[in-house]
Amino acid sequence: MRIAYTSDLHVDISQRNWELVPYLVEVLKLVDPDVLVIAGDVSPELGDLEYALDCFAPLRCLKLFVPGNHDVWVLSEEMQELGHDSYEKYFFYLPDACKRNGFVPLWMEPVTLRGVGFAGSVGWYDHKGGKETQAAFPREHHYLLDSMWNDMRWACWGDISFMMDGVPSMVRRPDGEVAREFNLRLDQDIEMLAGDARVSEIVVVTHYPPFDELSVEGVPFSGSRDTGGILLSHPKVSTSISGHIHDKRDLLVKGVRAVRCPVGYLGWEKKKYQDMVMECLEVIHIMEEDDFIPER
Ligand SMILES: [Fe+2]
Numbered sequence: 001m002r003i004a005y006t007s008d009l010h011v012d013i014s015q016r017n018w019e020l021v022p023y024l025v026e027v028l029k030l031v032d033p034d035v036l037v038i039a040g041d042v043s044p045e046l047g048d049l050e051y052a053l054d055c056f057a058p059l060r061c062l063k064l065f066v067p068g069n070h071d072v073w074v075l076s077e078e079m080q081e082l083g084h085d086s087y088e089k090y091f092f093y094l095p096d097a098c099k100r101n102g103f104v105p106l107w108m109e110p111v112t113l114r115g116v117g118f119a120g121s122v123g124w125y126d127h128k129g130g131k132e133t134q135a136a137f138p139r140e141h142h143y144l145l146d147s148m149w150n151d152m153r154w155a156c157w158g159d160i161s162f163m164m165d166g167v168p169s170m171v172r173r174p175d176g177e178v179a180r181e182f183n184l185r186l187d188q189d190i191e192m193l194a195g196d197a198r199v200s201e202i203v204v205v206t207h208y209p210p211f212d213e214l215s216v217e218g219v220p221f222s223g224s225r226d227t228g229g230i231l232l233s234h235p236k237v238s239t240s241i242s243g244h245i246h247d248k249r250d251l252l253v254k255g256v257r258a259v260r261c262p263v264g265y266l267g268w269e270k271k272k273y274q275d276m277v278m279e280c281l282e283v284i285h286i287m288e289e290d291d292f293i294p295e296r
């Protein structure tokens with residue numbers, strides 16, 4: 001089984017990001033994978049997300065999406081005041097946008113294809129980073145600081161218990177609680193797949209990195225280590241696909257292959273789109289029974 005993956009399309013960030021998407025699709029048509037995974041951060045605007053997902057319509061493979069932090073932002077203080085929050089996007093608008101455009105909203109419904117289970121979640125973070133200071137932040141990763149500031153402003157997970165008490169403005173749930181909630185859901189989804197005898201291995205897609213090993217030097221860990229713990233606690237989990245940090249990774253963490261291949265923020269360097277696609281799209285192979293030569 002061939003799984004193509006990418007993340008962090010950020011089509012709202014630059015013209016080049018926007019224009020890259022059809023080129024990604026052209027290459028994917030040639031690659032002809034069994035599964036396509038987009039691990040979040042397409043755009044905070046739902047219209048942009050629909051544009052991007054619709055570009056992949058010519059592909060007939062199983063298409064999976066999980067949202068990133070940018071996708072759950074509510075970019076209007078007035079809307080937030082009115083009670084529109086990231087949960088609304090996460091549980092209603094984003095799944096709808098996926099379904100309208102032929103993508104499975106993986107964080108809502110785990111899926112199985114030919115014995116391989118797929119589960120997903122945005123992941124979120126609990127601020128249990130390391131002792132690194134902002135001064136040590138590598139320059140090329142300063143967007144992660146901006147992302148954190150923007151999350152504080154635009155990612156708002158409303159606390160419904162306060163809303164029901166008639167409190168007029170949005171009361172936000174702390175990130176640690178949000179991470180715990182999403183970890184619990186992910187654990188349940190993986191558990192369900194793991195309990196299915198027909199599922200021989202599981203691929204987990206999160207936007208935030210589940211393992212410390214996926215961090216960059218000098219940058220505090222921007223995920224929840226509990227997410228990684230969940231992945232490692234299920235022996236059938238073989239693969240982790242994530243995003244958020246804009247550099248490519250492919251490593252082994254205690255037997256789990258952890259990969260990411262983001263687009264990131266494209267600059268104005270003189271590079272052809274065709275060449276850029278090669279850097280932000282990867283394919284992993286998962287062995288299936290048919291791949292093995294039968295014993296004589
Ligand atoms: Fe990103």
Ligand SMILES: [Fe+2]
Nearest residue numbers: 041068069244
């Ligand atoms: Fe992100």
